[in-house]
Amino acid sequence: MTKDSSRPALRSRPYDTIAVLGAGAWGTALASVARRAGRSVRLWGRDQAVIDDMNRTGHNTRYLGDIDLATGIVATTDLAEALAGAEAVLIVIPSVAIRDMCKQIAPLIGKGVAVAICAKGIEEGTGYLMGHIAADVLGINHPVGVISGPTFADETAMGHFTAATVAFKFSYDDRLSPMNSPAARMAVSMSTPSFRTYISDDLVGVEIGGAVKNVIAIACGMMTGAGFAENTRAALITRGMDEMKRLAEALGGQRETVTGLSGAGDLTLTCSSQSSRNMSLGMQLGAGIPRDQCFDGKPTTVEGEHNAITVTDLARRLGLALPICEAVRRVLHDGADLRDTFAHMWSSPIEAEPRAMGLSFDHPSGRMPTLPIDEVSS
Known part of the structure; x- marks a missing residue:
């Protein structure tokens, strides 16, 4: 050069x-x-x-x-x-x-x-x-x-x-x-x-990316451990980044920061490898392992476990909807069933991806009984 x-x-x-x-x-x-x-x-x-x-x-x-x-x-x-x-x-x-x-x-x-x-x-x-x-x-x-x-x-x-x-x-x-x-x-x-x-x-944008990505990684791990595949993980990563942007912007951060190393980069890495304790915890929970038996029963600090509370507390204070983070909180801390929680999220009202369109209407499966995944596929 x-x-x-x-x-x-x-x-x-x-x-x-x-x-x-x-x-x-x-x-x-x-x-x-x-x-x-x-x-x-x-x-x-x-x-x-x-x-x-x-x-x-x-x-x-x-x-x-x-x-x-x-x-x-x-x-x-x-x-x-x-x-x-x-x-x-x-x-x-x-x-x-x-x-x-x-x-x-x-x-x-x-x-x-x-x-x-x-x-x-x-x-x-x-x-x-x-x-x-x-x-x-x-x-x-x-x-x-x-x-x-x-x-x-x-x-x-x-x-x-x-x-x-x-x-x-x-x-x-x-x-x-x-x-x-x-x-x-x-x-x-x-x-x-x-x-x-x-x-x-942009300290706010950098820090919001680091906190939220831990929670999204647990969500990705949960669905992977429960037997879902790459489509599911890609959707969670992409919509999880939108939750990052939403929270960062509300606190004065920049959307561009969230698409950089500390946002998209960290999110992609953490949601793609079992070397991440957040991803690993989610996979174990998704496979049905009780929390106290995860990591072979050894006390292990997983930042996303605590972040699931603090991120959603902050979002609620600001009046923001972060559905993936809320789903992780319900499963980790409120005793909610993992599959039911994520099935409910997937059948939430249909929205436009550009938020500026302002669209939202009922999802048809939101009024129908949940079918086993093999029946949906057949």
Whole structure:
């Protein structure tokens, strides 16, 4: 490709020292990415055995098996040690713990330190997105953003080509000098030959995509586990993206964001592989396995399970209809029958796909008894 000599060379200065909080699979993978990008990296985790294993072997055996991580990551259970001198902080823990973590780090980080949330969800009760929680706790002294996209931790850690979105709000000064913005600096800090970053100023759109896709993935898993095929999954993915757009727009997000990496990209990945815990949970439930017996009975955090409540709570507050998310909530939390719930959704009133047409009328099967799937096919 010919270089455009008329284009001025633009350079952004990375954050040299990064603290990654959360030594699970994704936190460890991001720490490895940052280290490969040339950053000084300290990784914090609660479990002393995991931290000792990493410092001794260079592997996070519990969460990433024998995948070789970048050398030079300093792992610790001491939060103050992890944060000392950090120019940027990545918070990579379950969404329900974000507020408490922000309270813990507030007195330990200096003014101006950038904070990127790498968890996906909506806070129960407040309806806050993860970035809003961090901004609420940390105040105006810290740029707050998010990193999100179609990223399985093991593939990222192994160096497979991966892309993600880095989103921060842009101030007036950031518009005038975008290469000095927190978004640009964080993107440069995390860029390697195999990890490609894109920049956004739409935190709402990026975060809504990350939260809603978890719920849609459970729906896809449920129908796959119940014996339905690719047509069903394609319909759920497409209509699930419409639910993302609806919620994002209502909160000031952009539809274009939802069709990007953090929306369509993440949704497609999560709904297409059993490597996703959300998809896997749905498949087990669809196959008739009771919730307490899923994942061989091992306690397993599945973000979409909690998101099913918080997403629909927020949508109800805004007066929005999200039928797929509501169906997942009814099955997961209200004891509804899976097949009946989705059959009811499929026979809901017929609508126009361009919402601007404003059409809605009764579906004929909504007034007929539900037939077994083999009778419908015959």
